[in-house]
Amino acid sequence: MGRVRGIAWYTMLSGLSLVFIAPVVWMLITSFKTPDEATRVPPTLLPQSPTTGAYDTIFSGGSQTPVLRWFLNSMLAATGQALLVLAVASMAAYALARMEFRGKRAIFALIIATMFVPSFVLIIPNFLMVDRLGWLDSLWALIVPGAASAFGVFFLRQFFQSLPRELEEAAVLEGANSWQIFTKVILPLSKPALATLAVIAFLTNWNDFIWPVYVLFSPGNFTLPPGLAILQGAYTINYPVIMAGAAIASIPVLILFVIAQRYIIEGVSRSGLKG
């Protein structure tokens, strides 16, 4: 690449980057403004008297907007679901990748077919399921049903199939049973794939919106996404408070993204191969 073309190239890419970064930066800047300054026209670029007032407001938000509680609920739900997905999907995927049994093909085909069932079809019947189980308005409703997603099984089965069989064969010769092979050979070899799945499952759950909006009722049981919706309703044009709430919801996932970027992008890339 020539020098001039190189400069043009990077200018274009950086200009495009600005489109993606600037809104998020604006969110952070606004969260440190006073409500007064945030409504000024034209807007000020940087806060003239930076304040953490918005954060103070939402942390002392009382029983109607307990943001800290929502944060904790989001953490519990997303972590809980990620762990549940890892446990059940890895076991099922191992059976589907390495064992022979009656109905295997049909079972796998059925699981894959549900990847194309639009999720909205399941919302109403699952609402009733969760109601029967007594899980409405509780974190169980956010942790358990989503773990039935087919993606984890599909993703790990692909990975397990790509592992060499020699180690398992050696373990069999030493008299290991299926469970020992699974926990002592397969799982340790699969750490990157398991990490990818865990991060994807965590993010999916953390960001889920429509389901928590309808199965949670009391503000104390909310997670951040439905919480942001009430924050928007309660503070209308007090944008610093709303942006502070959005920032609190963003920071953990942005940190996770920076740390585990490789796994996230890997997981997304693989999802395209299901087609």
Next chain:
Amino acid sequence: MVDVLAETTTGTSAPVAAAPRRGPGLTPYLFLAPYALLFVTFTLAPAAYGLWISLHDWDYLLPGKPFVGLDNYQALFSSTSPVFDFFWQSMQATGIFTVFSVPLLVVVPLGIALILNRSFKGRTVFRAVYFAPYVLGVAVIGVLWRFLLDPNLGAVNALLGAIGLPDSTAWTTGLPWAWVSLVGVTVWWTLGFNAVIYIAGLQDIPRELYDAAKVDGAGRWAEFRHVTLPGLRPVLLFVVINTILASSNMFGQAYLITQGAPGVETRTAIMYIAEEGLRSYRMGSAAAMSYLLTLALLLISMVTFRLFRTKD
């Protein structure tokens, strides 16, 4: 990535290497059991249960849920029923959104992927930046853009005003502006997702094909037309169908940014189904709507599939 693809094509036909010494017996089923329990309870049974619900006058709050046959479906096609106008209005909203967002979300990310697939310093950083909005989730980007697009206080109008363009567009409440906003925000939010899938697809195209094209004296465009596009076909099919499904599922953006405004014009099918079933608790009617929408999506997916198969 190539390995994974190769694995999917050969994996199923390959003979079983390590045949178990004893019959497999119950073991595989025990490994499957925990997932199967979840799968049956929260995917398989609900799919059938929803169909059952749609055949009843199923009011969540009333004890009696009389069987009504196909009445709920018929109501969706009879112009005198109370749901007819609202339902088709919401289907139209979903349709408009899908028609405008899908082409953009298929083409723009492909362009980005082609740029990011070239080798230059810092490409993984740019890829991460373009992908970043996706990890924020719809609730965050919804309230964020509701603020940015605020007609009076928002940064978008302020920015437009600063460069001498109209600065009082009603991005969240006027038409067609509300659609421009919803489509634009969605493209901004999910472009990186499709781009990452395309990049994986591009890396799967064998280098030799490009070398051969060069030997044949193919230009950039011919190379794209005869090597890149055919090589991307399976990925392209996936992106198209997945994006149609995602667009038809649109909920959060409209819920937070336009709230259906100006009236109910931007209230999407999913918003209406959720309101009808989970706020007004008329679940039979809502379930029927969701199955009709599923049927429509199934037809669209099949047509798309056909188009991709015959386009040779």
